[in-house]
Amino acid sequence: MVIGSRRARPDGATVAATATAVLMALALGMIFFYVPTDVDQGYSQRIFYFHVPIALTTYTLFLWSALNAARYLWRRDPSLDLKSYVPMHLGVIFGSLTLATGSLWARISWGTWWFWGDTQLTTFLIIFLFNCAYFMLRFSVEPGERRATYSAVYALLGVGLIPLSVIGVRFAQRNELIHPITFNSNGANMDGSMFLTFLVALAAMLSLAVTMYLVELRGKRIDDRIRAIRRLAEART
Amino acid sequence: MRAYRALLRKDLLLEWRGRELVPAMLAFVLGAMVLVRFGLGGETLAGGTRAATGLLWVIVVFTSMLALVRSFAQEREHGIWDGLLSTPADRSAIWAARATATFLFLALTQVVAVPLFWLFFLQEGRSPSLGVLVAALLLADLGVAMLGSLLAGLATHVRAREVLLPVMFLPFMLPLVTVAVRLTVDTISPQTRGFHTSQGLGFLALYDTIFGLLGWALFEFVVED
Amino acid sequence: MSSSDPAIRCDAVSRRYGERLALDRVSLEVQPGERVLLTGGNGAGKTTLLRMLATVLRPHEGALAVAGHPLPREARRVRPLVGYLGHEPLVYPGLTAGENLELYAALQGAAPDRVGAALELVGLERRRGDLASNLSRGMRQRLALARAVLHRPRILLLDEPTTGLDDDGRERLRGLLAAHDGTAVISTHEPEWFAPLHVRRIALAEGRLA
Numbered sequence: 001m002v003i004g005s006r007r008a009r010p011d012g013a014t015v016a017a018t019a020t021a022v023l024m025a026l027a028l029g030m031i032f033f034y035v036p037t038d039v040d041q042g043y044s045q046r047i048f049y050f051h052v053p054i055a056l057t058t059y060t061l062f063l064w065s066a067l068n069a070a071r072y073l074w075r076r077d078p079s080l081d082l083k084s085y086v087p088m089h090l091g092v093i094f095g096s097l098t099l100a101t102g103s104l105w106a107r108i109s110w111g112t113w114w115f116w117g118d119t120q121l122t123t124f125l126i127i128f129l130f131n132c133a134y135f136m137l138r139f140s141v142e143p144g145e146r147r148a149t150y151s152a153v154y155a156l157l158g159v160g161l162i163p164l165s166v167i168g169v170r171f172a173q174r175n176e177l178i179h180p181i182t183f184n185s186n187g188a189n190m191d192g193s194m195f196l197t198f199l200v201a202l203a204a205m206l207s208l209a210v211t212m213y214l215v216e217l218r219g220k221r222i223d224d225r226i227r228a229i230r231r232l233a234e235a236r237t
Numbered sequence: 238m239r240a241y242r243a244l245l246r247k248d249l250l251l252e253w254r255g256r257e258l259v260p261a262m263l264a265f266v267l268g269a270m271v272l273v274r275f276g277l278g279g280e281t282l283a284g285g286t287r288a289a290t291g292l293l294w295v296i297v298v299f300t301s302m303l304a305l306v307r308s309f310a311q312e313r314e315h316g317i318w319d320g321l322l323s324t325p326a327d328r329s330a331i332w333a334a335r336a337t338a339t340f341l342f343l344a345l346t347q348v349v350a351v352p353l354f355w356l357f358f359l360q361e362g363r364s365p366s367l368g369v370l371v372a373a374l375l376l377a378d379l380g381v382a383m384l385g386s387l388l389a390g391l392a393t394h395v396r397a398r399e400v401l402l403p404v405m406f407l408p409f410m411l412p413l414v415t416v417a418v419r420l421t422v423d424t425i426s427p428q429t430r431g432f433h434t435s436q437g438l439g440f441l442a443l444y445d446t447i448f449g450l451l452g453w454a455l456f457e458f459v460v461e462d
Numbered sequence: 463m464s465s466s467d468p469a470i471r472c473d474a475v476s477r478r479y480g481e482r483l484a485l486d487r488v489s490l491e492v493q494p495g496e497r498v499l500l501t502g503g504n505g506a507g508k509t510t511l512l513r514m515l516a517t518v519l520r521p522h523e524g525a526l527a528v529a530g531h532p533l534p535r536e537a538r539r540v541r542p543l544v545g546y547l548g549h550e551p552l553v554y555p556g557l558t559a560g561e562n563l564e565l566y567a568a569l570q571g572a573a574p575d576r577v578g579a580a581l582e583l584v585g586l587e588r589r590r591g592d593l594a595s596n597l598s599r600g601m602r603q604r605l606a607l608a609r610a611v612l613h614r615p616r617i618l619l620l621d622e623p624t625t626g627l628d629d630d631g632r633e634r635l636r637g638l639l640a641a642h643d644g645t646a647v648i649s650t651h652e653p654e655w656f657a658p659l660h661v662r663r664i665a666l667a668e669g670r671l672a
Contacts, residue, residue, distance in 0.1 A: 073458050130408035137405060140397050142480050145522070146462070150391055153455045154405065157384075160447045161409055164440075168412030171433065171440055172419040231481070243568030251556045311554060320552030320609070323516040324569035325541040461534075462519050 013214040020211045023204035027197070035197040047108065051101040053202040055120070057209045058094040059162065061087040062127070066159035069152035079221075081148035084155055085138070086216045090209060092131050098124050119173050123165045130158050240326035244334030251311065252342070258307055262300050262346045267353065269296045274357045286425050289358035290365050291418045293350075297374070298410050300346055301381045302403050304339050308389035318393075322460060332386050332456035340382035347374050366424035369434055373417050376441035380448055384409055387452040391459045409448075416440050467530030469494045469617055469645040470515060475524035477510055477669075484510040486669040487524065492645060494616075497659055500649040502666035508649035509549055511666070512619045515647065516546035528617065542571065545615035547623050551606040555595035559586055559605050562594055563612060572613035580608040584634055599626040607635065616644040624652060 031049045065087040072080035102121050134154055141147040252258055273292055312318050321331060351370065385406060392402045420437030470492040477485040485507045492498050500508045513519040515528055517537040526533045528540045553562045563577040581587045584604040594602060603626045610618065623635055632655075639646060639659055650656065653663060665672040 126408050126411045129411070133405045133408060136401060137395070140395050140401055144478070144480065145520075146394070149458050149461070150395075153387075153391060153459055156455065157387075157409070157448075157451060160451055161412070164444055164447065165412045168416045168440060168444075171436060172415040239568045239571075243565050247554065247557065247561075247565050250561065251554065254556050311556070315553075315555065316548070316550035317552050317554065319513065319516070319518050319546070319548045319550070320566070321569065322518050323541060323544070323546040323548075324566065325538065325571055326569040 013211065013218055016207060016211040016214050020204065020207040023200065023207050027201045027204040030197040030200055035193055045109075047101055047105040049197055049201045051098065051105055053198070053205040054094055054101060055098045055124070056202060057205040058091055058098050058124075058127070060206065061091040061094060061209060061213075062155075062159060062162060065091065066155050069155035072148060072152045073156075076145070078145075078148065078224075081151065082217060082220055082224075084152060086213055086220065087209075088131065088134055088151075088155060089216065090212055092128075092135075093212075094205075094209065095124060095128050095131060099128065119166070119169045122169045122173070123162075126165045126169070127158075127162065130161055134158065238330075240324075240330040241334050244326075244331060245337050248334060248338035249341070252338070258304060259342055259345060262303050262342065263349055265303060266296060266300055266346055266350045269299070270350070270353055270357055286359060286364060287422050289354070290370075290422050290425070293354050293358075294414050294418050294421075296350070297343075297347070297377070298381075298414060300350075301339075301343055301378075301385065302406070304342055305381075305385040305389050305406065306399055306402055308335060308339065308386060309393045313393050318460065328457040328460055329453050331460070332390065332452055335389070336379075336382045336386040336452065339386060340378050343378040343382060344375065347378070364425065365421045369424045369438075370421050372438055373420055373441060376438065376445055377413055377417050380413055380441065380445045381410075383445065383452045384448040387448075387456055387459065390456055393460075394462075413441070413444055467494075467527075468492060469496065469529060470647065471525075471527045472511075473525040475511075475514070475521045475526050477507075477514065477519065477522050483669050485514075485521075488666070488669070488671055489524075490664055490671065492647060494645055495643065497639070497646045497656075497661040498648070499653050499656055499661045499663045500647065500666060501651075501653050501663055502672065505668070506666040506672075507669040508666055509621055510669075512546070512621050512647065512649055513548075515617075516544055516548075516619050517541055518546075542613065543615055544617045544619055545610040545613065547606055547610040547618075547620040549621050551594075551602040552609060553594045553602060553605055556593065558591050558593050559597065559601075560590035562605065563608060566609050567612055570613040576612055576614075580612045583611065583638060584608045585630060600628050600631055603627055604631050604634070607638070611638065611642075618642060618644065618646040618648075620646065620648045622649055622651065624650060624655065 027049070031046050035046070035049070065084045068080050068084035068087070071077075072084055099121065102124070106121070134151065137154055138147060138151055141150060273296075312321065322328070351367075351374070355364070388402060388405050392398045392405065395401055416437055420434065420441075423433065423437075468491045470490070472488050472490050474487040474489055475485055476483060476487055488507070488511065500511065502508055510519065514521055514526060514533070517528075517533060517540050520534045529543050531537075531539045533540060553559075554565075557565065559581065560577060563580060564574065566572075567574055567577055578587065578590075581590055584607050586601060586604055586608065589597065589601060594605065597605065603623070607620075607623060610620065618639075624632060627635060636659070639648075639656075648656065648661075653661075
């Protein structure tokens with residue numbers, strides 16, 4: 001175990017960071033200069049190109065967290081616990097950004113900061129509460145196998161919660177006409193350039209998430225190794 | 238199966254002898270309803286039957302919290318977990334028995350709560366469909382009992398259990414209650430009666446199925462050390 | 463389990479509680495039919511080891527096998543073979559002695575008529591209908607012992623079984639152990655009392671073999 005070894009190839013995090021920078025630049029350029037202004041909603045509609053990709057990235061992070069949670073329960077490999085925790089942690093950040101951009105969009109489009117009738121926002125609120133509970137759970141238990149197990153179980157429950165939230169809130173509100181429907185069963189409701197911009201923005205957000213994931217993972221691994229070294233040093237004395 | 242029956246019998250027997258949980262839940266329900274009824278004032282409840290129905294569900298949720306926090310209290314206080322876990326019995330049987338017992342306690346509480354609710358809050362001709370309400374309550378009770386027993390098992394070894402369990406449970410209650418309220422409130426006025434009722438009940442059944450399966454599969458991990 | 467497998471085998475087994483090592487690379491072997499005493503002060507790791515053998519706790523490092531079955535992978539196969547007496551009596555205070563044993567008989571897959579036999583073995587046959595909370599500490603300990611032998615396990619794991627027992631109870635324990643033709647691992651603070659039973663001693667200190 002050598003810390004700080006120099007490798008010939010750049011590691012994953014650096015590659016991802018580079019890709020993110022490129023994609024972000026491209027996306028921002030397309031959002032502000034390439035894509036035509038929306039007929040119905042005007043210039044502020046461009047928030048859509050941030051809000052929805054961020055929302056989708058949040059969902060992806062949760063799924064990734066749950067996947068690693070299941071793998072942890074199967075293998076009991078501590079690194080999988082970390083790989084489940086980090087996306088959940090990033091999910092808070094991206095989730096908050098989803099709520100923030102959603103709220104901003106609501107403000108600009110309809111004049112209110114919040115609208116309970118909006119299914120997307122309400123669903124994300126539920127998910128946000130789930131996230132907070134996840135962290136409360138994690139902080140209430142000593143680090144170790146038990147904490148990892150509990151976190152994994154709760155993460156898996158959360159993944160059950162997400163589709164139920166979406167369906168349930170939609171049932172209860174039953175006025176999704178408020179939230180602009182851009183995707184329906186016929187496919188994307190947008191013309192070519194808008195769809196392309198959306199895809200680039202989505203790729204940029206996912207790339208950002210991957211970068212942050214790899215960076216945080218690496219940071220936490222180094223933390224763990226320092227802790228292990230300290231433990232070894234104490235055992236020897 | 239034998240283990241499940243024996244464990245369920247144990248839970249029911251202990252509650253019958255000790256009589257701690259169900260009376261507490263009944264007292265809470267009665268107290269809450271009286272408080273709301275008189276607190277919100279006089280003859281007519283602001284918002285009418287619709288608001289009252291929503292309130293009923295809120296009271297149901299809080300009552301189930303009472304039941305859940307006390308789950309596995311005996312096993313924890315007297316260190317009996319080791320006794321149960323060292324036997325060959327399926328851990329899921331422990332979960333299933335507890336979920337069944339909790340479901341029965343909740344349903345029992347509502348047998349009292351629903352008539353009270355009718356008495357206190359409802360006016361002639363403007364009430365939710367009793368059949369739908371009962372069906373929704375039973376389905377909701379089942380979901381709460383199953384998911385709640387899993388979370389209670391998880392929280393059993395955690396320090397801040399009394400605070401953590403409600404916090405962990407809340408996000409899962411929200412879709413359940415949202416649908417249940419909408420479902421039952423819709424049955425009040427003739428225009429929306431029958432509208433989406435089957436969808437709403439179907440959602441509750443889906444909720445129960447998902448968390449039933451997850452509870453069955455995950456309880457083992459939660460109690461292992 | 464083949465006849466050549468040891469009843470219990472530990473290979474550098476470790477178990478951590480937070481930062482503290484409760485068991486530190488413990489290796490030992492117990493042959494079928496042997497009687498082993500675990501001695502050591504408080505915190506030596508005796509309870510942790512017994513709980514691990516009872517499949518209630520998992521090893522964090524090392525290899526552990528009971529009757530040839532590796533733990534924790536084959537824990538399900540091990541559970542019917544072991545009878546565990548814990549630090550606590552492991553009985554429900556709100557149930558009678560008989561009801562407690564009936565519950566455990568169902569959980570352990572023992573025939574219901576074993577309940578009466580087990581109660582007789584520990585001398586509680588006349589207290590069958592008494593609530594466990596109304597039994598004295600010594601009687602509850604006897605009930606716990608009955609619980610451990612209900613399903614006639616091949617391997618007994620007893621954590622300080624003499625605690626709280628009166629003279630009659632102790633005699634019954636000795637008789638029970640003498641008649642038990644399987645393996646027994648017993649943790650105790652009074653090893654001399656077990657001497658007539660031809661036991662081997664294993665001493666633990668601070669999680670390690672002393």
